[in-house]
Amino acid sequence: MKGCIHLHRAIVIFIVLLVNSAKAHEQHHNYKLGAGDKLSIKIYGEADLSMSILVDTSGSIDYPYLGEIKVAGLTPAEVKQKIYLGLKGPYLISPKVMVSIATFRQFYIKGEVRRPGGYPFRPGLTVDQAIALAGGFTERAAKQSIMLSNNNDLNQTLKVTPDDHVAPDDILNIEESFF
Template sequence: MTLRSLFILGFSMILFGACKSYQKVPYFQDLHANSELAELTINNEYLHLQAGDKLNIAVSSSLTPEQAAQYNLPIQAARIGATGVYYGAQSSMPYYIDSKGNIDFPGVGKIRAAGYTREELADQIKKTLINNKLLNDAVVTVEVMNMFVNVIGEVNRPGRVTIDKDQITILEALSQCGDLTILGERQNVLVLRREGNTQKAYRVDLSNAQSVYSSPVYQLKQNDVVYVQPNITKQRQSTPWSNSWQNPSIYLSMTSVMVSVAVLISNLLKK
């Protein structure tokens, strides 16, 4: 093997290793310049309420505001001081969805909440108040107070992500955590979701747009867990010398040694 061949071989090994690593980093590699996301099957679903959700339900009425106030579960914090009792600002107690999926609403009783969106539950409560002739012009708003997902693993800021609207995608959750680190495995993101009495696992390939947008976990649900596992480079850091072979400088050094040995042998043979 000539010196030139040795040099070309070593340089090719370095380039191959670098290109192979780069291909695992970018997102949406299947999208081209003229790709249209409208052509993809996008899971576009609103979040539905579940047992255990804590709700803030506000009921108002312009005709009978004092009658509407009874549905807001008022609570007022009291503080005992040296000269008496002081009362703080009045707030509302939350409604809790019980294990059967219902809330206990004053003057009405059990109302089904689980399975509805916030807007659907508000409409259901409004119809119930009007049909029972409790409030003729009820205005109802529903807010979820404890809706979140957990993002762990190889992201820059792992932790709990609060859901403050009716939808949150896996991309939004990851962006709120500062995106994946360079050591995160983009082709195999795990999402754990509780469905009934079972825990189901889904896999998402962030390098493939079709995999992301058509996934049943593209729209996350409350209490989902998103886990970004470490890539092979990070996994190899757990053992000594394991990442050395991933470093291009190793191959450059090996090529340099091979060239030096070849030059030495060539000079000896000429003598």
């Protein structure tokens, strides 16, 4: 009987981990690029065309032979397709292109945490994990009053919970408790 209970718990834990992994993969797959993201571009067999490149403040990259490519708002798969179509024909017969995110742009945390500042985003990051990255709450933190805004729209501020997800360019503000 005990063996069945342990097996059941193991199955439940496995399913939860699998669902969380799938959510993180989906977030990464649907991730929209922006200024500050660093891309890793590999063209198999073409070392001169393989590189790591930072998305500039205009949301573009400067790629050999193709010039400036606007990538802000695109997924890595869409950038891969743009590069493939640009190189196919005039430069390469059938380029094998891989585009991945080398480093994500930052999210920011301010207020009553031990180390406020900017931190690299990673898919699946929760508010609770972001607070941990910033060294945790200070003794004056209002733990139930966590506000979130985004650099792209500073006018919209939402109250969030520790389980909510953080996105690149998000700004978390941990307010001070009055008691």
